[in-house]
Amino acid sequence: MNASTLPLYPLVLANVPATLVQVLEQEGISHVWQTDVPRGGRLVVSGDAPHKQVARAGQTVINLAAWPDDARRALVDLADHSSVPQAWVLGRLAPREEVASHDRRRLRELVAAALRASIEGAGGIWLKLSAFPAGYQTVFNFRFDHDAYFRQHTLATLAAIRGHEGATSHYVCASTHAIAADFWPLLSGLDVGSHGYRHHTYADFAQNRRNLERGIATLRAHGVEPQGFVAPHGRWRPELQQALEVLGITHSSEFSLAYDDLPWFTSPHTLQLPIHPVCLGIMLDAASRCGASRQEAVEATAEHFVAHATAQAAAREPILLYGHPDGRLGRHPEVLHTLLRSIESTRGVWEVSLSTLAAWWRARRQVCWSATPLSEGAWSITVGQRPRDWNLAWELWRGNQRAEIADPATSTFHLDHLRWEPATPRISFAPRHRVRQGWKASLRRALDWERVTPVHELSAAGWRGSMKRWLRTVKP
Secondary structure, three states, X not given: OOHHHOOOEOEEEEOOOHHHHHHHHXXXXXXXXXXXXXXXXXXXXXXXXXXXXXXXXXXXXXXXXXXXXXXXXXXXXXXXXOEEEEEOOEOOEOOEXXXXXXXXXXXXXHHHHHHHHHHHHOOOOEEEEOOOOOOOOEEEEEEEEEOOOOHHHHHHHHHHOOOOHHHEEEEEOHHHOOOOOOOHHHHOOOEEEEOOOOOOOOOOXXXXXXXXXXXXXXXXXXXXXXXXXXXXXXXXXXHHHHHHHHOOOOEEOOOOOOOOOOOEEOOOOOEEOOOOOOOHHHHHHHHHHHOOOHHHHHHHHHHHHHHHHHHHHHOOOOEEEEEOHHHHHOOXXXXXXXXXXXXXXXXXXXXXXXXXXXXXXXXXHOOEEEEEEEEOOEXXXXXXXXXOOOOOOEEEEEOOEEEEEOXXXXXXXXXXXXXXXXXXXXXXOOOOEEOOOOXXXXXXXXXXXXXXXXXXXXXXXXXXXXXXXXXXXXXX
């Protein structure tokens, strides 16, 4: 069998790092493991030593060792789940937040560019399953973290999103809303998830598990079946991930793990939905530090949201933003009004809840497809397994131009007969620089210091728990 009779996709993987598989799933590149499908397609992507024989007749090896240094380093950095305080520069405001140490979207793009160069160098084409269902160019969701309850602010927030409720998701801190009987009916018909019971992410698996279980139980006691979870303060920890897996949480969103990227699976069952970290709250904090007015922070936030949404839509990447009703968006709903007007005027936006987005991403992950050359410039796509509730589309890239291919069970196309359009260069809204921490902040971080949890609920297990409990007792 020669190369022309083998499909180009799916790619065949032989001993590659998990981070490459993660990028393939994000990009929508069809792939199989060589151990599962020994024959496979024409291209074998190998992480083995260059001299090791991994290809069969008609196959070509793409060896990761031959990739550029930045792409190979990106595969390593994608496995780094650390976070650091960082800052943006937005006019004269410099909002700060603890976010992922690496811009994972940039790393993904480096890996994808190296893979694309390898595939095209082997005579193939860069073809991938679209990140969104057919007919959409981007997705929009605004996430509300309900940290505290002020009825007038909640009502103002809900009034501001009227007509766009399906594009919102609401995550409730249970301890601050448990006795607010008038709050829960307001969530009827909305996408609601857990924000934990206490507003803290612990450096302890058992405490995280109890916090999640208690938060979920409280929501259920008020007639709400929570969908997904977001960690307080956006803090991700391995100890939190353990709890998510044990409790079967389907999706979560923590910008200290990832931001402004396509969704990806942090475990076989838990999907991470990266969100933009800048919100009105940290803009107000930035205004306070530099002596700017509250109104300046409000206007700058609305302007930033619109700029970010416009850039993400142009790059065909998700528009996932967040904020808080209490004291912030509920007090300044004009931020939402400005943003939603911009979304309404943007073409191809899929307005959707995070739960629905997660369901789509899981269905997309299961799509099995192949692409085979027929003749010069002619190709066919065959879908072996497709989701029942979604229409699919593929993106084909040639140079800096892209074309979309629709979703029949078998699609035959010719490169010269497609409608090509130039790709828009992406604009990054990653933070500008890291924030240097003093010794007190570093100590608080090491101790997992907080005053949210009552002393009697603190775990005494481990040195952190014992030290924190002792300090909270002697200095209440």
